[in-house]
Amino acid sequence: TPATSPGTELVFPPGFVWGAATAAFQIEGAAAEDGRVPSIWDTFCRVPGAVANGDTGDVACDHYHRWPEDVALMADLGLGAYRFSTAWPRICPEPGTVNRAGLDFYSRLVDGLLERGIEPWLTLYHWDLPQSLEDRGGWASRETVDHFVEYALVVQGALGDRVRRWTTLNEPWCSAFLGYAGGQHAPGRQEPAAAVGALHHLLLAHGRAVTAMRAVDPTADYGITLNMSVFDPADPGSPADVAAADREDALLNRVFAEPVLLGRYPQVALDAYASVGVAPPVHDGDLAEIAAPIDFLGINYYNGAAVTAQRPTTDSAMPTGAPVERTTSSPSVAADPVWSVSRGLPRTAMDWEVQPDGLRRVLERAHTDWTGPAGIPIHVTENGAAYDDDVAPDGSVPDADRTAYILEHLRAVHAAMGSGADVRGYFAWSLLDNFEWAYGYEKRFGIVRVDFDTLERTPKDSAHAFARVARTGRLGEEPRGGTVVP
Ligand code: GBH
Numbered sequence: 001t002p003a004t005s006p007g008t009e010l011v012f013p014p015g016f017v018w019g020a021a022t023a024a025f026q027i028e029g030a031a032a033e034d035g036r037v038p039s040i041w042d043t044f045c046r047v048p049g050a051v052a053n054g055d056t057g058d059v060a061c062d063h064y065h066r067w068p069e070d071v072a073l074m075a076d077l078g079l080g081a082y083r084f085s086t087a088w089p090r091i092c093p094e095p096g097t098v099n100r101a102g103l104d105f106y107s108r109l110v111d112g113l114l115e116r117g118i119e120p121w122l123t124l125y126h127w128d129l130p131q132s133l134e135d136r137g138g139w140a141s142r143e144t145v146d147h148f149v150e151y152a153l154v155v156q157g158a159l160g161d162r163v164r165r166w167t168t169l170n171e172p173w174c175s176a177f178l179g180y181a182g183g184q185h186a187p188g189r190q191e192p193a194a195a196v197g198a199l200h201h202l203l204l205a206h207g208r209a210v211t212a213m214r215a216v217d218p219t220a221d222y223g224i225t226l227n228m229s230v231f232d233p234a235d236p237g238s239p240a241d242v243a244a245a246d247r248e249d250a251l252l253n254r255v256f257a258e259p260v261l262l263g264r265y266p267q268v269a270l271d272a273y274a275s276v277g278v279a280p281p282v283h284d285g286d287l288a289e290i291a292a293p294i295d296f297l298g299i300n301y302y303n304g305a306a307v308t309a310q311r312p313t314t315d316s317a318m319p320t321g322a323p324v325e326r327t328t329s330s331p332s333v334a335a336d337p338v339w340s341v342s343r344g345l346p347r348t349a350m351d352w353e354v355q356p357d358g359l360r361r362v363l364e365r366a367h368t369d370w371t372g373p374a375g376i377p378i379h380v381t382e383n384g385a386a387y388d389d390d391v392a393p394d395g396s397v398p399d400a401d402r403t404a405y406i407l408e409h410l411r412a413v414h415a416a417m418g419s420g421a422d423v424r425g426y427f428a429w430s431l432l433d434n435f436e437w438a439y440g441y442e443k444r445f446g447i448v449r450v451d452f453d454t455l456e457r458t459p460k461d462s463a464h465a466f467a468r469v470a471r472t473g474r475l476g477e478e479p480r481g482g483t484v485v486p
Contacts, residue, residue, distance in 0.1 A: 017425025055440025
């Protein structure tokens with residue numbers, strides 16, 4: 001349990017993991033080097049209008065070449081852990097093939113991290129499916145499951161002597177529903193049946209890979225990262241709004257957490273899918289495979305939302321002038337639409353609400369409902385914010401908004417731990433400004449600024465503030481929303 005010292009200084013327990021996170025496609029660049037083949041994101045970037053400004057991952061942060069500098073940056077900041085993903089299209093260009101040069105890159109990276117005392121946290125899949133597998137049906141096809149397991153074992157075979165923390169998937173909700181239902185992400189399909197197929201195959205790939213990797217090495221830690229949110233009924237007195245919030249919760253949170261941790265799909269989600277005539281393609285034994293024991297649950301949290309079953313009018317519901325939007329939890333996979341409404345909370349450059357207490361609620365709920373009973377610890381594997389940063393005349397980046405966002409969310413993590421949630425680590429998203437998917441390079445999430453002309457890196461004020469908490473395990477009375485002096 002974390003301690004609270006006199007005053008309002010918050011103390012995190014010794015051994016708490018402090019890190020920063022990235023993903024291969026968002027930072028590496030070198031898209032055609034050393035035998036890498038195209039991923040669904042390389043293809044999607046070439047679809048006119050799919051990605052802002054026609055941006056691609058061809059160069060990104062050029063991390064593929066500049067990784068020593070990035071590792072040194074993390075070491076300077078005193079971070080104890082680095083969460084990154086390996087690119088499947090670098091490692092297994094085709095099923096049954098292994099590209100040694102691709103593996104060697106990650107082997108050098110892992111060695112570089114370990115030399116600096118930074119623990120590698122490896123995610124096997126952060127959305128960059130080889131295009132050749134999409135051509136065979138992608139995640140909508142059951143065959144992709146075993147291709148993933150094969151890839152996972154190849155990576156483990158090459159790095160398992162040094163990597164102890166393995167995450168199978170990052171945010172399978174995004175892969176399935178933004179990729180195959182909403183179409184905002186690669187592969188850009190809008191097919192409810194394919195999306196619900198992808199949901200199931202992703203979960204099966206996770207469970208099967210955990211079992212296969214654990215058979216090779218029972219001593220390492222295996223987990224999955226889910227994106228979670230909190231949904232409040234816009235009108236708590238309206239049964240329709242309460243039901244809408246419950247459905248959103250089922251479609252975003254429970255439909256992933258319950259199969260993984262409890263071995264079942266929530267009925268509310270199955271009913272929503274049935275309302276548009278689709279269902280997960282479950283075979284006998286699949287749910288037992290999906291529920292393979294895990295060693296940690298990764299949770300990514302960015303925002304919550306207030307939702308309603310009634311389409312609100314722009315005037316009354318959105319005082320910020322933001323468009324009234326159907327929520328993204330259930331794009332075309334539920335007949336009853338759910339709308340999000342503004343509560344007048346501050347928003348980031350993504351237009352997402354800033355709601356730190358939502359993180360406390362997500363963590364406490366995950367502990368109570370899913371992980372706590374099984375004794376499984378939680379790691380916050382992503383949390384962070386996009387803001388339009390200014391560079392000061394002296395070259396520094398005084399990102400007070402992002403700094404406040406991170407520190408407020410750390411307070412929420414501490415509060416959740418205080419009420420018993422077994423949270424063991426926190427990773428800031430992201431180490432670097434990077435390729436923000438459909439938003440290209442327009443949205444900056446980094447605690448380190450990247451100048452996309454020169455590729456120069458500059459730690460922002462948020463990096464210094466976060467580093468100070470990481471080094472000391474203490475969070476003092478930094479002014480909220482004001483400047484934090486490193
Ligand atoms: C993560 O996804 C990704 O893992 C990471 O790669 C990415 O760069 C980062 O976050 C920032 O986007 O409009 O209120 O309905 C974020 C997942 C899912 C979080 C959709 C926000 C919609 C909020 N996102 N969710 S709302």
